[in-house]
Amino acid sequence: MARRLYINFLGHKNIMFGISAVLIAVSLGGLFVQGLNFGIEFQGGTVMDFPAIDASENQVREAFVGAGIDEPSVQSVQDGGYIVRFAESDPTVANQVYQDVLKSLGLPSDSGSVTTIGPGWGDLVTNKALVAAALAIGAILLYISVRFDYKMSVCAVIALVHDTVIVLGIYALSGFEVTPNTIAALLTILGYSLYDTIVVFHRIKENTANLSKDTFMHMANDSINQVLVRSINTSITSLLPVVTLLAIGGPTLKDFAFALTIGMISGAYSSIGVAAPIYAIWKETEPRYQALKKKYAAA
Numbered sequence: 001m002a003r004r005l006y007i008n009f010l011g012h013k014n015i016m017f018g019i020s021a022v023l024i025a026v027s028l029g030g031l032f033v034q035g036l037n038f039g040i041e042f043q044g045g046t047v048m049d050f051p052a053i054d055a056s057e058n059q060v061r062e063a064f065v066g067a068g069i070d071e072p073s074v075q076s077v078q079d080g081g082y083i084v085r086f087a088e089s090d091p092t093v094a095n096q097v098y099q100d101v102l103k104s105l106g107l108p109s110d111s112g113s114v115t116t117i118g119p120g121w122g123d124l125v126t127n128k129a130l131v132a133a134a135l136a137i138g139a140i141l142l143y144i145s146v147r148f149d150y151k152m153s154v155c156a157v158i159a160l161v162h163d164t165v166i167v168l169g170i171y172a173l174s175g176f177e178v179t180p181n182t183i184a185a186l187l188t189i190l191g192y193s194l195y196d197t198i199v200v201f202h203r204i205k206e207n208t209a210n211l212s213k214d215t216f217m218h219m220a221n222d223s224i225n226q227v228l229v230r231s232i233n234t235s236i237t238s239l240l241p242v243v244t245l246l247a248i249g250g251p252t253l254k255d256f257a258f259a260l261t262i263g264m265i266s267g268a269y270s271s272i273g274v275a276a277p278i279y280a281i282w283k284e285t286e287p288r289y290q291a292l293k294k295k296y297a298a299a
Helices: 009-033 058-064 091-105 119-149 152-175 180-206 216-248 251-282 287-296
Strands: 045-050 073-076 084-087 113-117
Touching: 009 152, 009 180, 009 216, 009 251, 045 091, 058 084, 058 091, 073 251, 084 216, 091 119, 113 152, 113 287, 119 180, 152 180, 152 287, 180 216
Parallel strands: none
Antiparallel strands: 045 084, 045 113, 073 084
8 A cells, every 4th residue: 555645744834934934024025115006996097998999009008198198008808909097087088088099099989988986986995895804804713713713713814814915915026906806816815725724623623632642733733634635636626727717817817816826825835834833833832732742742
């Protein structure tokens, strides 16, 4: 019989903490130094959609510059059209720009659409996202505290914060635009990250019931290895469609898939490299597990 793969994750917990510390430091550096590139949905502005028009990207950009827009964001889409964003929240001015662009490109009046968004809408989206995140984290704390252990719930939230900071940091460093899709992806990541953590914690809880001749740390490491193949398979099957969207999806789907890809990879890591070791260290401060550590640590 082939020997089952066994990795001493918790024996190398300081290395994993070091990796997380570097990633967090780089992410926070990106957030504070470069900052997030918020889309017009948060700052206010105009989006114009031109589906399948006969014009090059440079021609579209020059038409907007000629209409008085200094830095239009021109994004080509797969149907041969363009999505153009610029910072103008006055509908009257935006519509005049639209008419000037149509005239410059020689397009009929029904060649596109104009959507103007005020900054107040972005504030509403942000506030609702923060409330949703707070409610989700509160529900997580309550559920895990009742179903498992309040220490597990705290460790799970630490892992979620770890994943969120890394995703936002990479967004800041890459210059990707933060849109409502990014917020939706972040909330989705909470679920993926929590699932991996719950799988590990559930096995630790099961094995804790029979713990009598081993250290808590070693038992926790055994638990991780017992569910490792399941976690790897789940992560790979979940990532495949998301990576496919990232590779061939349209602009809207790519925003969502980019955040999901980073978050799912970070979530798979944080359940093993952050949540589990912090929980094991914390549990070994309890008298029962301190005694087991003194008796069996050198065994």
